Amino acid sequence: MTDDLGTGITIEKIAFQQLPPIDNADTGEEDRLAHRHNTHTFHLLQQGTVAIDIDFQHYNMEPSSIIYIHPHQVHRTTALSEITVVSLAITNENLNPEYLNLLESMAPVKPLLLPSESFTLLDQAVSLCLNVFGRKADKLYHSLLKDACNALVALILSVYLEQTQSTSKLSRFELITQAFREHLERNYTTVKRPADYAQKLNITTAYLNECVKHTTGYSVSQQIQQRIILEAKRLLYHSDQSVKEIAAELGYDDYPYFCRLFTKSTGMSALAFRTKNHY
Structure with a gap:
């Protein structure tokens, strides 16, 4: 996913029946081994189950859930079954400064199981981002993509912040x-x-x-x-x-x-x- 970061933002929807082997050409060895990115990454699990290690902690994700991974965090996927997931990667420069500060202050976080209403709203925002991402010929392409993806990040942040104590x-x-x-x-x-x-x-x-x-x-x-x-x-x-x-x-x-x-x-x-x- 992070190979296509010319604009500093990439989003894609992927599906796997099972975890591909390490030498699979479609996933790459790095994706299966411990690694970290220089982007903020968000994964919305729509279907299936995922087992993931993040900073030496093991988590099992079920639908419908979200996980935010900070650029510093080392992670690797250890197992998955019949998944459909939407993944967003975005650099510091493309994040709204307010959202970046909030992400920095709340990291690290655990995978979060979403209430149905929150999942529906995030799913709608994801659809918009995916549609905009495919319209590279638009004159305002980067601005549209940045605004759409920041709106998605804000919605994810609001869900996480609802689960934590308010600063006030x-x-x-x-x-x-x-x-x-x-x-x-x-x-x-x-x-x-x-x-x-x-x-x-x-x-x-x-x-x-x-x-x-x-x-x-x-x-x-x-x-x-x-x-x-x-x-x-x-x-x-x-x-x-x-x-x-x-x-x-x-x-x-x-x-x-x-x-x-x-x-x-x-x-x-x-x-x-x-x-x-x-x-």
């Missing part, structure tokens, strides 16, 4: 934790001290730690470490980079320290993790 109802502890996580997502490779995050939020380190631990059950240091280890797992899972290269990319010039940190956090060495998860 969040406690101060939860709001601070949310702000910390947003800073962490942007800075985890370069900023690793809790005090630096507290400074960004204009609060004390002790108060930041109190807020985060009350909301998540983990300290600020643990949250930072968990985010770094997640990215390390993603890179070990789907890239060919050496462990030393991954350590450097994540901001660790002290390679032995990074190795000890990974082992302490996961209970196995980085090389053992790569071997265990190699497909």
Whole structure:
């Protein structure tokens, strides 16, 4: 799907009776192995069932459901049966800035089973997007496609947001934790001290730690470490980079320290993790 991203947007409807073999020419090896895209992707499962791994969590999807996959997330399909799915891929540049901010703040999310009314509305929006996508000769083609697909994204967002707590109802502890996580997502490779995050939020380190631990059950240091280890797992899972290269990319010039940190956090060495998860 992402091979046809000349406009920064692509949408298609596909159907499979069963999961094609890895070397199938129509799907490509990458689609069957662990991978990630540089786009925001949305999959509306209309029929059939899908088993999918996203960031080392296993999910089973049933009709009619939706899943949003963030550009950073590593994923692979492990099984499917008689599916019909509509998939949208869209780059940051083509997303409404408000929708992009919301997607960044709510990622990661789980597959969501849709109420019939929501599914019908999304299905109608999908039909519009697919029709516009096929009208490449139209003079306003890209503008029409961008507007139609952003409307679809907005509808998907509204469904997800209905299932989560409204920001207006969040406690101060939860709001601070949310702000910390947003800073962490942007800075985890370069900023690793809790005090630096507290400074960004204009609060004390002790108060930041109190807020985060009350909301998540983990300290600020643990949250930072968990985010770094997640990215390390993603890179070990789907890239060919050496462990030393991954350590450097994540901001660790002290390679032995990074190795000890990974082992302490996961209970196995980085090389053992790569071997265990190699497909």
